[in-house]
Amino acid sequence: MPNAFMNPNSSLENKQEKLPRNLGLWGIWMLVVNGLIGAGIFGLPSGAAALAGEYSILIYAFCALLILPVILCFAELGSYFKGTGGPVKYGTLAFGPFIGFQGGWLYYLARLISFSANTVLLTDSIAYFIPAAAESLGRLISLAVICLSLSLVNVLGSVESIRSMTVFTVIKFAVLILLPIGGFILLGAEVIPSFSSPIPPFTDLGSAALLLIYAFVGFEGAVVPAGEAKRPERDMPLGLLLGLAVVAILYMLIQLVTQASVPNLADSKTPLLDASAALFGNPGAIILMVGVAASVIANLLGSMFSSTRLTYALSLENSLPKWFGEVHPKFLTPANSVIFFGICAFLLSAFGSFTVLAAMTVLSRLFLYIMSCAAIPRLRSQFIAKDRFILKGGYTVPVLGILACLWLMIQVSIQSIWMTALFIAIGTGLYWMGRKRGV
Known part of the structure; x- marks a missing residue:
């Protein structure tokens, strides 16, 4: 069978697609923000304060600018294609099916492992x-119910998934926005840092940037289900850029209020919980826990929605069995x-250890970002049209995106590199097995 991705003008891609186009700008935006806002923001403020002190708010702004070229590249690439796959399509058309498959494979593993880790976090929140949900049998039952419920929602349809995501996104944002609003009302000018303390060493500022940049990854999940988007050429760029803007501002406001309301913020293990308790008492802490649960559920819904569309796209490309x-x-x-993802997520969350694997997800995402940024110089000439989002300045933005990712790669541990290499080797075996058998 010919590869549908190799001819951008081919109608084969659209003929293969069987998923209805129900995603509008609102749905894409929610996939972006729920990919970005997971569980990390509930613990990051203390780490940022420990490394950068009152200058931590500036590190959030720096990280947003650091990831901006990458998001802009995804915005342009997202306007090219109207089919499911996202980075799989970008890598396949630009560099061939093997590179495209590896990008999709590593992305899928990263999202699966992150999904499993967040499922454990949700169980802890429950x-x-x-308390019985944390016990051995109760924990397994809780994990199974979570994975089964999310799988069921995703099987029932994209509309149901987006509706469910909307409910939890509204709850999450209501709780997260309540914190800075309450802080500004109750603390007034105390929220604004004086920047009178000594500037931390450059090494600490770099470590803070490396820590906080992980609060700005996950957006790439929004481009995978382009085959279900009504107008991907317009809505993908808008959803990505609006999502980054809203999330960056929210992060900075939360950091301001948290460091003003918690004197020993650098030593806190639950910074947002402590801030809510300090501002609103015990009811505030309970409301914050509801926000944690809502945030994780919305993140899980978005992660499963986009990840399962990736295996679907890889199957259409003949890189995975047709069953997918x-x-x-x-x-x-x-x-x-969806069923395969749900079963794997349950097994990982029930029996897996995520310390090493979670670190591996960072490097795999950076590989995906570099591949996507590098795809623009090879693809732009084929897709220039009046309805496409084309970046200004030639290839300056893709180069900046690649440089940002390379800088972050330097910070990754050797152990993470070996783990990523192992998964690339496994993916290579699966790819050649699939091609050899012609499935």
Whole structure:
């Protein structure tokens, strides 16, 4: 079978697609913000304060600017394609099917492992209210219920997934916005830092940037389900850029209020919980825990939605068995891909250790970002049209995106590099097995 991705003008891609186009700008924006805002923001303010002190708010702004060229590259690439796959399509058309598959494979693993780790975090949040959920059998039951419920929502349809995500996104933002609003009302001018303390050493500022940059990754999940977007050429760029802007501002406001309300912020293990308790008492702490649960659930919904579309796209490209590309006859969703993801997520969350694996996800994402930025010089000439989002300044933005990712790669541990190399080797084996068998 010819590769549909190798001819941008081919109608084969659209003929293969069987998923209905229900995603508008609102749905894409929610995928972006829920990819960015997971559980990290609930613990990052203390680490940022320990490294950068009152200058930590400036590090958030720096990280947003650091990731901006990468997001701009995804915005341009997202306007090129109207089919499912995202980075798989970019890498395949620009560098061939092997590179495209590796990018998709590493992305899928990163999202699967992150999903599993956040499922454990959600179980811990539930245990805050129901202690039995943290016990051995109760924990397994809680994990199974979470994975099963999220899988069911995703099988029932994209509309149901987006509706569910909307509910939890509204709750999450209501709680997160309440914190800075309450802080500004109750603390007034105390929220604004004086910047009178000595500037921390450059090494500490660099470490703070490395820590906080991970609060700005995950946006790439929004471009994968382009085959379900109504107008991806317009909505993908807008959703990505609006998502980054809203999240960056929210992060900075939360940091300001948290460091003003918690005197020993650098030593806090639960900075937002401590800030809520300091501002609103015990009811504030309970409300914040509800926000944690809502934030994680919204993140999990978005992660499963985009990740399962990736295995669907890889199946259409003949890089995975056809079973992954089958669509439910009634709900018109990639049900097999959803079920497979849900089972793997449960097994990882129930029996896996995530310390080393979580670190591996960072390097795999950086590889994905570099591949996507590098794809623009090879693809732009094929897609220049009046309805595409084309970056100004030639290839300056893609180069800046690649340089930013390379700088971050330098900070990654040797252990993470070996783990990533191992998964690349496994992916290579799966790829050649699939090609050899012609599935």
